[in-house]
Amino acid sequence: MSSPAAAPATDLLAVLQARFPAAVARPSGDHPAFNLPMAEVPAALRLLRDEHGYDLLIDVTAVDWDVEASPRFSVVWHLLSSTAHGYVRIVAACADDAEPTAPSVVSLWAGANWHERETFDLMGIRFTDHPDLRRILMWDGYPFHPLRKDFPLAGIETPLPDLEVADITKATVLPAPMMGGPFVASTGEMNLTEAEPRAKDESWNERNAKPAVL
């Protein structure tokens, strides 16, 4: 692969808009960033890699913009040029808020495989055409996507990953002991949301049973 120099930000926007008219600059605190329609992302990333020297896929991740927000999920790609040493950020919103999907770029960078598995695991974004979309950090069969904003910080009671062990021990994976746990003061009559606004999760306490599912 030849290594052409990475273009400056303003040129990059022109380059992207020439091929993808829907590309717009995205507000960013540092690197050039662009919003693209989801379907055009693989082609845009290929263009940046092959013709503008962004040869390293540094990161793939997603952001949950809140339960009520629509579009709720955005997928974020970060590229780095190993020769010109510039970053670029590509962001695309998922069309479906309930079943978010995004195109896989494993065919462009083999390293995208694990990044996309992680994003699927923790955020629940399905990458179409991914060769092996399994969970990677949580265990197979885990029912939730923990980085979503409606997942409580403490966790939710779930069965043990090993069903045989669960059968014998009758044990489950319990939420973290946020109340009554060590070093956690009792909130008394208040529920945790009132007592600790940043722990924006449970409306349950010692007296009110915790919700079974989300």
Add this chain to the structure above:
Amino acid sequence: MPTDYAFPDSAAKTANAIEAPEFQTEKMSLSMGPSHPSTHGVLRLQLELDGEIVTGCDPVLGYLHRGDEKIAENMTYNQFVPYTDRLDYLAPLANNVAYACAVERLAKLEVPERCQAIRVICSEMARVSAHLLGLGAYGIDVGAWAIFLYTFTEREKLYKLFEELTGARFTTSYTRIGGVARDVPEGWVEKVDAFCDQFLPILENILNLLTRNKIFIDRTQGVGIISKADALAYGLTGPNLRGSGVPLDLRKDKPYSGYERYEFDVAIGAHGDCFDRYMVRGEEMRQSVRIIKQAIKSFPKGDWYSKDAVRIFAPRKDKVLTSMEELINNFMITTEGPQMPSGEVYFEAEVPKGALGFFIVSKGGGVPYRMKIRSPSFCNLSILPKVCQGNLVSDVVSILGSLDFVMGECDR
């Protein structure tokens, strides 16, 4: 660059040549780890074996997943500093610095030169300490016990210095957004200088124990070759990428914390095998010492935290106890967190394992809305299925050691 040259005495090659029908047997599945000495933590490899040859490798991660990204969304920026210790727990100081720089990038905050120099010295000491452990453990993995004792003696000296600086040997939590927790103690810089002077000859001894060691060379040279194209495709960073001949070092190419002021060389490998990755790490330690020496020689006087960062860096304790303004400010920073503008930033620093990145989405205030941690070990390990393929089981141990990963960072 030669990447696929032949190694005539490679055992895997010889074994591959055995194709007589009496050697054709069923494939075997072997679970290696999660607590296997060579997996350096809790990594499990689900291997598929044809005799001694690995025909398939599926790494199973997540045994050390603690949900650091979720935790980060629920606490203030300064409260998260101790969690960064526990990412790459072999180089906590380097993680502290990377994290602080990332959040400061969000706040568009420049720290004074003295603070930058302290952070550079910390990062480089952490790098030496992490590479010493990596080398010692790698030696044990491939059958060279003695080196471990030498590297750990040196590491202990570094830990003494860390303890003097931060109060903790392991979990340092030294940086704050906008500065560091405290200035360097009196006489500490001189001690670091003295350590560097006595360390260089010992480092040569340590490297001599391995570099010309026949057993070590046989176990590493020509094993686990990663081509330049593969290294880029899998997003490798740090010594693993440079071992494959890509001269990408963020300290040089995207300087942060004043790295542009220091002279150092970036070591790269020629073949991309385990031996090259070892050589790159060896040279990196020499360069780290070179950087530390320069930083100490030009150690600036002045502030060790940013005085402009009024709503970010907590005021000095003596001021808090005597002035109303500072008392209120201290209270606000402690309870609400350092006040950040809204925006999105991505910052990467060159930590011992590679590029540690933080993608921060802020909606303003003292708590990040979303924080993604891009861990170098995670990306470096993703190449395992490819690089283990066709190697002997014993070479898997060589390859794992040469990738030098930490599961705390990989699983987050």
